[in-house]
Structures are given as structure tokens and as C-alpha cells.
Amino acid sequence: QVQLQESGPRLVKPSQTLSLTCTVSGGSIRSGAYYWSWIRQYPGKGLEWIGYIYDSGSTFYNPSLESRLTISIDTSKNQFFLNMTSVTAADTALYYCARGRHDYGDYYYWGRGALVTVSS
């Protein structure tokens, strides 16, 4: 059973960098059949795709966030990472990591989510 777990600071100051790690267990992150995503959700609201990465290191970002994003991967540790710079209160959200299936683009496996608050 594949499991994903988000970790990282839950409180970030404005203008600083939000950094999260997703640790994958129960399966290898090395697979061209899947891609590894970050998705966020504002409380009580909809979902916003942040970006994703393949095990090759190829990345695809939401154009509205791209200038502030870096998603990276460490296949030796079965982890992938999110860095978002220059955060504001508007970046306060529940951040999910998820595994996407390349053939259908769907997300079957999700982490439980990490609530990150941007506040001084």
C-alpha cells in the first residue's frame, strides 16, 4: 500500500520560504508511470494544483505560481520537495502531496495534508 506523508514547518513568516517534504512509502518513487504532485486547498474551498515532478526531474508548474516555485526530488530517499518563496498570508492553506498516474492523470494516493500558516 503506497503512502505519502507531508512534513515541514507549519508556521512561516511573510516574505520567507515555505518548504515541505513528501515521503513516499510502500512503493518506489522511481517510475515513469507516475508523477509526483503538490496540491493545496484553502479552508472550506476548492483545490489548486501547484506543480508536479517526474522521477527524471522534469517539472511542471502552475503558471500563476511558477516564479516562486521549486519542486525537486530525491529518488534515493523516496522523497520529493516543495519550496515556495516570498510567501504571503494568501499562501496559508492545506498542502497535499499526491501520486499522479501518467496514463490517466488521476490521483489515487494522497497524503493527509499539512496545514501551513503564513503569519508573523
Next chain:
Amino acid sequence: IVLVQSPGTLSLSPGERVTISCRASQTVRTSYLAWYQQRPGQPPRLLIYGTTSRATGTPDRFSGGGSGTDFTLTISRLEPEDFATYFCHYYGNSVSFGGGTKVEI
């Protein structure tokens, strides 16, 4: 691609049939249209992928359909555990989610 779901909220009773609409701003590939269910405090759960295929564990009262720009999720008879929020999702050159439809009692 923008996905617009309707209605935003549905108030229904157990046993009723429900259809949720997802309209895309341009024609999309049916292979990449999916539906999710989300209960409070939980991550989304994949229900339908490829427009019509049920994911592992999805009860057969859930069905998906559509093509072009118009897609639907139908629940044939609402069970108590189906009261939740539903999202459509498209994976293309970019990734989009619909705004969600809350099905409430």
C-alpha cells in the same frame, strides 16, 4: 482550461439520484477527466478516472459520463456516506480542478 461545476450545493435526501455537472472551457480528452469525493478532514478520494472508469473501491452506484466540454458524475441512490463534496479534475498541458459541489442532507 477552466472547469466549472454546477450546482455549487445540492440539498438532497438518502435514496435520491444526483447528477453533478462539470463544464470545461475548451474540449478536453476524456482519458484525463476524473472525479473525486472529499469528506471533511480527509484528502480527496478518487472515484472516477478516464471519464467513465470506476477507481478501485468505488461503489457501482457512482457513474461518470460525457465528452467534449460537458461531463457528469451521477450517484444513482444516495447513501448516508455520500454526503460530501465532489470535484472534477483535468490533467492536460496544465492541471485544473473544478470548484466543487457540496452534496448535503
